[in-house]
Amino acid sequence: MNTNRLPLAERRQVRLWTRDFLSASKGQVATMVVLFLLALVADLLGPQLLGHLVESVEDGTTATRVDLIALAFVGVLLAQTLLGRLARMRAVVLGEKALAHARGGYVRKVVGLPMSTVESVDPGDLLSRSTADVEKLGESVRFALPEILMALLTAALTIVAMVLTSPLLALVMLISLPPLVIGVRWYRRRAARAYERLLADWAEVQASMHETAHGAETVEALGLAERRIAHGARALARAERTQRHTVNLQTWFLPVLDLSTFVPLAAMLLIGGVAYINGLVGLAALTAMVLYVERLADPLAELVEWMDELQLGNAALRRILGVEQVPTESGTGAPLPEGSALALRDIHFGYRPGAEVLHGVDLDVAEGEFLVVVGPSGSGKSTLAKLITGTYAPGSGTATVGGVPIADIPAERLRSRIAMVTQEQHIFAGTIRDNLTLGDELDGAQAESDERLWDVLRAVEADGWVRSCRNGLDTEVGSGRTQVPPAVAQQLALARILLVDPRVLVLDEATSEMDLSASRRIERSFAALLGGRTVIAIAHRMDIALLGDRVLVLDDGRVAEHGRHDDLLAADGRYADLWKSWTTAADRSAVGG
Numbered sequence: 001m002n003t004n005r006l007p008l009a010e011r012r013q014v015r016l017w018t019r020d021f022l023s024a025s026k027g028q029v030a031t032m033v034v035l036f037l038l039a040l041v042a043d044l045l046g047p048q049l050l051g052h053l054v055e056s057v058e059d060g061t062t063a064t065r066v067d068l069i070a071l072a073f074v075g076v077l078l079a080q081t082l083l084g085r086l087a088r089m090r091a092v093v094l095g096e097k098a099l100a101h102a103r104g105g106y107v108r109k110v111v112g113l114p115m116s117t118v119e120s121v122d123p124g125d126l127l128s129r130s131t132a133d134v135e136k137l138g139e140s141v142r143f144a145l146p147e148i149l150m151a152l153l154t155a156a157l158t159i160v161a162m163v164l165t166s167p168l169l170a171l172v173m174l175i176s177l178p179p180l181v182i183g184v185r186w187y188r189r190r191a192a193r194a195y196e197r198l199l200a201d202w203a204e205v206q207a208s209m210h211e212t213a214h215g216a217e218t219v220e221a222l223g224l225a226e227r228r229i230a231h232g233a234r235a236l237a238r239a240e241r242t243q244r245h246t247v248n249l250q251t252w253f254l255p256v257l258d259l260s261t262f263v264p265l266a267a268m269l270l271i272g273g274v275a276y277i278n279g280l281v282g283l284a285a286l287t288a289m290v291l292y293v294e295r296l297a298d299p300l301a302e303l304v305e306w307m308d309e310l311q312l313g314n315a316a317l318r319r320i321l322g323v324e325q326v327p328t329e330s331g332t333g334a335p336l337p338e339g340s341a342l343a344l345r346d347i348h349f350g351y352r353p354g355a356e357v358l359h360g361v362d363l364d365v366a367e368g369e370f371l372v373v374v375g376p377s378g379s380g381k382s383t384l385a386k387l388i389t390g391t392y393a394p395g396s397g398t399a400t401v402g403g404v405p406i407a408d409i410p411a412e413r414l415r416s417r418i419a420m421v422t423q424e425q426h427i428f429a430g431t432i433r434d435n436l437t438l439g440d441e442l443d444g445a446q447a448e449s450d451e452r453l454w455d456v457l458r459a460v461e462a463d464g465w466v467r468s469c470r471n472g473l474d475t476e477v478g479s480g481r482t483q484v485p486p487a488v489a490q491q492l493a494l495a496r497i498l499l500v501d502p503r504v505l506v507l508d509e510a511t512s513e514m515d516l517s518a519s520r521r522i523e524r525s526f527a528a529l530l531g532g533r534t535v536i537a538i539a540h541r542m543d544i545a546l547l548g549d550r551v552l553v554l555d556d557g558r559v560a561e562h563g564r565h566d567d568l569l570a571a572d573g574r575y576a577d578l579w580k581s582w583t584t585a586a587d588r589s590a591v592g593g
């Protein structure tokens, strides 16, 4: 079982990301803040009007004046509601944009990770970062951010209004500062750690369930159900303990918060009363001040409530951005390969320490040569292919293309040099154009011209089919839309590779479904793809060997023989044995069939 976890982003990285995002959306942020401020100013006018009302009534006023103040109060209330709504809508839009930005970055990074990294990390960790964590971040930016912004602005403006109303009484508020500052600092540090642990614990729960579901057949066959249930229960228990811890932290913090809102209210009534009796403040100012203090309690409570969500979102963002720290490429300054000749020298490789799969492979493939690699199952053919395509770096020895070590070539540059063609022809939901240019979009390159797309479609002989579709290149395919026949799917996959135009092609399993006698069209499409390129075909069927210029025989991770088909047959060695047993089996199945 794999337990490698992706790293967590540094707090500094999260701050940088947030700053970059905010500065890229300056205009929207400014509009949102201004709307919030206007809503708050309207909100703060309320207590002032009520204060005047109280004072006017005490001084003896007319009904008209009371009506006017009441009308102004209603107007202010309406303006506040409208502006508040507009501001929140802006905040939600901005939040969605931030979320899309984070999610897009994560997906771009993950699809660019080397296969060796993807295979070596805990799948639950990888999965939960793109599902549960993105969801947590989403809740945080959609709901917590606007609320916190609103609460902060409310608190700040309320304090400003208090200072303007009565600087003397505003000083009373200082009483609540020490417990508040100490309490928040104490809580924030602990809560941040607890939430990070909580997300990691939930990722483990997800990993455990994923592994059990994924390996259901093995679990069933080996009678591992009880063990897997216990494994899941342990992961859940850990998550539950952490969750309890976070609740525990809150139970300590909330009373401190209550205290820091209750004490100033009591102090304001007391000191304000004394000040009023001594004529230091008027009744209007005192009424407004008491209302302001009471109002401060709400944003403070909101702040704490939503700060938890924000901490959770922050922890999620650290996990999402953490993937950025995984190196996608080795040396970026490697020189460009000259030509496409391959040279492997004394390659040793194993997936795990102490279990070597390739034991000193030497191989030269000339530019434009078509080499077929054959060998018994498990002899290391696919492993050799993965080293040539740079999926894995050799443990020792060197593998070069055009004189440059493959491991030193940055992944996106390597993709346009060496491509792997497999049997899988996935059609993505989208237009035919999207399906052809996938690789370009990932690399951020210029979109291909239609002319070029038709050229490659013609080369693989799929142009007729695309023309027969009503919308041509814009025909929607995949996921229940226009059906793509399997042969065309294969041709589109080959066209995709033609667009990337790699100099070296590694065919792994790609040829296993190829019917040499019947599927002439696919065969011709393949011919268009192979022409002029260096090709290494991993053959799981021996008759593919007939297509190559040369055959290499792998046996137990070593090169047993290499040469032309006829010469190897004449040599009557390992190749001749494989050929004989394959042709006999093929004859038998032909007779049987």
Ligand SMILES: Nc1ncnc2c1ncn2[C@@H]1O[C@H](COP(=O)(O)OP(=O)(O)OP(=O)(O)O)[C@@H](O)[C@H]1O
Pocket: 119, 351, 352, 357, 375, 376, 377, 378, 379, 380, 381, 382, 383, 384, 540
């Ligand atoms: N991802 C992996 N992790 C660990 N071991 C692996 C991995 N892939 C392959 N192996 C092991 O490496 C050895 C060589 O496997 P490889 O797939 O390269 O052989 P192959 O010749 O392509 O076999 P086949 O013809 O059956 O596909 C086998 O013992 C296999 O179990």
